[in-house]
Amino acid sequence: MPSYKLTYFNARGYGEAARILFHLADVPxxxxxxxxxxxxxEKLKEKTPLGQVPVLSVDGFEIPQSAAIIRYLANKFGYAGKTPEEQAWADAIVDQFKDFMGSFREVGKAHAxxxxxxxxxxxxxSDVVPARDAFFVIINGILEKSKSGFLVGDGLTFADIVVVECITTLDKNQLFTPAGEPKLVALREKVYAIPAIKKWVEIRPDTQY
Amino acid sequence: MPSYKLTYFNARGYGEAARILFHLADVPxxxxxxxxxxxxxEKLKEKTPLGQVPVLSVDGFEIPQSAAIIRYLANKFGYAGKTPEEQAWADAIVDQFKDFMGSFREVGKAHAxxxxxxxxxxxxxSDVVPARDAFFVIINGILEKSKSGFLVGDGLTFADIVVVECITTLDKNQLFTPAGEPKLVALREKVYAIPAIKKWVEIRPDTQY
Structure with a gap:
C-alpha cells in the first residue's frame, strides 16, 4: 500500500473530505x-506544488487542490460513482459546492x-447567504429525486461527503437552520451513520472550520 | 455511438473545451x-438540471457543470491523463483555472x-489582474518542469485545452501580453497545431468571450 500524507491546517475545511475517505476505506x-x-x-508554502494546501503525498508524489485530491482517493477507494455518468454527477455537485464557496471571497478579503x-x-x-440558499435549493432538488437518499446513484460518493461537511461547518457557524432543512439533515444523519465515518466524526479534532 | 448535445451560449466561455474535445475525437x-x-x-433555464449552462446531453441524460462535462468527455475520448496521478494533476490544473475565474465575481456583479x-x-x-498573474506563475512553473511541453505527462489533456482557451479569451480582451509570456504562447501554439483542433479553431464562430 502506498504511503499517504495529507498536509493541511488543523481544521476540517478543504481537508476533511479526504480524511473521511481514508477512514472510510480503512487506509492509514x-x-x-x-x-x-x-x-x-510560511516555511512549507514554497515547497508545495502550487503554494497551497491541502496537498496529498502518495509515496512522495504530490497532488494539490482539494477536489482533485478527493476525486483521486474516491476513484481508488470506490466512492467516485459506479458509472461514468454517476461520476460526472458527483463531479458536478462538488463543482457546485466550489462555486458556493466562491461567495466567501469578499468575506476573506475583508477579514484579511x-x-x-x-x-x-x-x-x-449580501454574498454568502443568497449563494447558500441557491446551493441548498440545488441540493434539495437532487435529494427530492433520489431514491436512495444519497446524492448520486444508490450509494455514498465523495459528493455526499463534501456536502455533509459543508453543512456541518455552516451549522457550527450559525449559517444553517436544521429545522428548515429536513432533507439536508437526513443526508447528514445518513452519512454520519456509516460506521467508519461515525467513529471518526466522534473522535476527530473539534475545530470551528 | 450516443447522441450528444451541448447546450450553451454563442460563446467559447465554459463551453469551448467540450466542443474542442468532440472535434479532437471526431465525434459528432x-x-x-x-x-x-x-x-x-429564460425559457430553457428551469428545464436544466441546475439552472445553468453548459449542459451536456448524452442520449438524453443531462450532465451540468463545465468541468464535470469536460472530465466526462476527456475520460471517454482519452484526454484525461494516462494514470490516476496524471488525472489528478489535470484535475488540479482545471480547479486552479476555476479558482482564477472566481476573481471575475465582482466584475460580473458590477456589470449586472x-x-x-x-x-x-x-x-x-484590484481583483482579476493579480489573480491572473498568480495563475500564470503557476502554469509557467508547471511548464518549466514539463519535458513534453504539455501541462501533464507526455500528451494532451483537457487541462491544456482549458488553459489555452483561457489564454485566448484573455488575449481577445486585452488581458494577455504574448511578448511577456513565451511559455504560454508556446503551449497555445502546440495545442492549436494539433490538426483536428487547428481545423476547428479556424472555422469556429468568432466571439468576444
Whole structure:
C-alpha cells in the first residue's frame, strides 16, 4: 500500500473530505496538521506544488487542490460513482459546492484587511447567504429525486461527503437552520451513520472550520 | 455511438473545451448555441438540471457543470491523463483555472448592476489582474518542469485545452501580453497545431468571450 500524507491546517475545511475517505476505506495516512501563525506554513508554502494546501503525498508524489485530491482517493477507494455518468454527477455537485464557496471571497478579503465585524456581517448577508440558499435549493432538488437518499446513484460518493461537511461547518457557524432543512439533515444523519465515518466524526479534532 | 448535445451560449466561455474535445475525437455532437437576450435561455433555464449552462446531453441524460462535462468527455475520448496521478494533476490544473475565474465575481456583479466602465476597470485591476498573474506563475512553473511541453505527462489533456482557451479569451480582451509570456504562447501554439483542433479553431464562430 502506498504511503499517504495529507498536509493541511488543523481544521476540517478543504481537508476533511479526504480524511473521511481514508477512514472510510480503512487506509492509514499521516494527518499532518499545521497551526495557523506558528510559522510552519510560511516555511512549507514554497515547497508545495502550487503554494497551497491541502496537498496529498502518495509515496512522495504530490497532488494539490482539494477536489482533485478527493476525486483521486474516491476513484481508488470506490466512492467516485459506479458509472461514468454517476461520476460526472458527483463531479458536478462538488463543482457546485466550489462555486458556493466562491461567495466567501469578499468575506476573506475583508477579514484579511482587518475590516470591522459589522462590515463582514454585511458581506455575509449580501454574498454568502443568497449563494447558500441557491446551493441548498440545488441540493434539495437532487435529494427530492433520489431514491436512495444519497446524492448520486444508490450509494455514498465523495459528493455526499463534501456536502455533509459543508453543512456541518455552516451549522457550527450559525449559517444553517436544521429545522428548515429536513432533507439536508437526513443526508447528514445518513452519512454520519456509516460506521467508519461515525467513529471518526466522534473522535476527530473539534475545530470551528 | 450516443447522441450528444451541448447546450450553451454563442460563446467559447465554459463551453469551448467540450466542443474542442468532440472535434479532437471526431465525434459528432449538436452544438446548440443560444443568443443572449432572445428569450431562449429564460425559457430553457428551469428545464436544466441546475439552472445553468453548459449542459451536456448524452442520449438524453443531462450532465451540468463545465468541468464535470469536460472530465466526462476527456475520460471517454482519452484526454484525461494516462494514470490516476496524471488525472489528478489535470484535475488540479482545471480547479486552479476555476479558482482564477472566481476573481471575475465582482466584475460580473458590477456589470449586472450597470456600474460605470471606470468602476469595472478598477475592479479588474484590484481583483482579476493579480489573480491572473498568480495563475500564470503557476502554469509557467508547471511548464518549466514539463519535458513534453504539455501541462501533464507526455500528451494532451483537457487541462491544456482549458488553459489555452483561457489564454485566448484573455488575449481577445486585452488581458494577455504574448511578448511577456513565451511559455504560454508556446503551449497555445502546440495545442492549436494539433490538426483536428487547428481545423476547428479556424472555422469556429468568432466571439468576444
Amino acid at each position: 495516512f499521516e494527518d499532518f496538521r499545521m497551526t495557523h501563525g506558528d510559522g510552519t506554513w 484587511a482587518g475590516k470591522p465585524a459589522e462590515e463582514i456581517a454585511k458581506i455575509m448577508q | 455532437f449538436e452544438d446548440f448555441r443560444m443568443t443572449h437576450g432572445d428569450g431562449t435561455w 448592476a450597470g456600474k460605470p466602465a471606470e468602476e469595472i476597470a478598477k475592479i479588474m485591476q
